[in-house]
Amino acid sequence: MMGQLEKPADDGCTSTTDTHVLDVKDLAVEFRLRTGVVHAVAGLSYFLDKGETLAIVGESGSGKSVAAYAVLGILTTPPAFVTGGRVLLQGRDLLAMSENQRRRLRGNEIAMVAQNASLNPVFSVGWQIAEQFRVHRGTPRREAMQLAGELMDRVGIPSARQRVNDHPHQFSGGMRQRVAIAMAMALEPAVLIADEPTTALDVTVQAQIMALLAEMQQQTGMGLILITHDLGLVSEAADRLVVMYAGRECETGGVEEVFRNPGHPYTRGLMKSIPHMDRKQARLEPIGGSLADLMNVPTGCPFHPRCPFAEQRCTTEPVKLQEIGPGRMSSCLRVNEIREQLDGE
């Protein structure tokens, strides 16, 4: 299942002097298709600390979900190949270990909640939650089911103990997402990856689910990676964010700093194009053009065809992240000129 490593890192399993619970460096993923190679993720780096929420923000095709699947080692190979990078989970390189070792960590130390609660329709929800305890801990069946009931209660499912034997279709979308969270939280992982956990839900249910995730995080101190396209949600729930476009990292930094003073024209464009809830704007300022075609990513900065600040060198010079402040990076070649210009706005 796991993306095959082209260049296995030989020092893969040795721990570095990191304090980060998850540390991803130069992750690269490509899809080899009959029609060509798609560089879905090209050099993504980020870290996550204990108890922290990191948002990975991007639109369709930005590579935000593929990167998460690569971190978990659940991409299908072929066509997906992890072609480089390191993923250190509490110091151990997930990409350098065997699938067996990785499977032991998944669920136990790193878990995931997907957009549409991925539950098996033919097993009861209690059974599916209990499976975590039975497989990873060898807990006897009866006891595991009891633990499942307790967990369902903890994630706010009404009359949970009576409902452990119900099947997924007997629950609403919000309740199914609670079941998925219960399943992911069962073994109290150090890292939870939530891939658009509330996108399919109504806004009042979204508020419930986000409150639940925050509560779980507070109780267990887990690090949360929130993958989303919703900037409003990011501004409310995240501590730091990574903005991705066409598989590349545009910028990273603390949420407040990035929202107050974006360090990349794409981030700035996104923020100007969304309407605000607390006031009515005269007119939205959309980003022109369409999303980049991943089969044919523009040379230089992939955002240059849509960028109002693009100049000649943006179309040719390869971009790389540069530091623009404490804890802040941007891949924009003109970031310093542009920020001066924007300060005058």
Added chain:
Amino acid sequence: MASDRTVPADEPLLRVEDLVKHYPVTNGAIRKKNVGALRAVDGVSFELQRGETLGLVGESGCGKSTLSQTLLRLVEPTSGHAYFRGRDIFAMSRQELKDFRRKVQIVFQDPFESLNPRMTIGKIVAEPWAIHRGIVERSAQRSRAAELLELVGLKAKHIDRYPEQFSGGQRQRIGVARAIALNPEIIICDEPVSALDVSVQAQVVNLLQDLQKELGLSYIFIAHDLAVVRHIADRVAVMYLGKIVEQGTESELFDHPRHPYTQALVSAVPVAKFEHGGRQRILLTGEVPSPANPPSGCRFHTRCRHVESICRETQPELAARGIEGHETACHLTNAIANDVA
């Protein structure tokens, strides 16, 4: 529309009165027995003025899409009336209905499924003229289609391309071009930007606003994204379990929501924690009850934090309760604080 009848000058473009659509709930595989009714739309009244945008918000299952289908008479209502320029839509003859449907068009949510993949976009935009003959001469159709494509921001030279050659945002523009091909007066926009990426949403929102100004269109704008609705709507109606619970101007409704459900809905929208120090959030408990078996009295009473005994017994009417033009269906409107911000 035939204007052989005199219509009062103050008659709104569209006036909906106590509209009801119940779907039968049946039991038994062969001999179907009616065992109840799913009250999808249960007594909805509102008006739409010329050139106005009415936002319609509410969560899944509140009946907003059934309402739009009933207004187009795609499904027959159980009871109630809807008047387009004073004529009852549900009493129209075949010919009148055809004229009416020319004047009321719809833009759908999913630009990937609402365009025929086997037709060029020029044919898609021109198709309405094959049904409503005499609007554009056949010989002029191609050039008019090209004009419409330009109007919605596409290139006229792409007229012979197929939908799959366009991105989501561009496809939604094609859907809009088709909707305006018959010079309609009302466009029902059913979640028109929900399927689009954020950077593209704004393009389509701006296009809809420009066309409204240029062509004098009225919109019924259905969406679950409250910020988008606030941006585009003049007035907003909030639905819960088949009923409008509150309606008012965009600023009244979002800045000073008066119905406890609207208050919870507005407070659920995420706000930057660093800007407002976080907002006081009203978390609703439980789930939306089934529209096949709605609660007695006020439908929201099972989840309302202000509930009193009157709420369980008497159904509150939608009425202005102290503020002109700002209607709520809540007995306690004036008793409860009306600010969530």
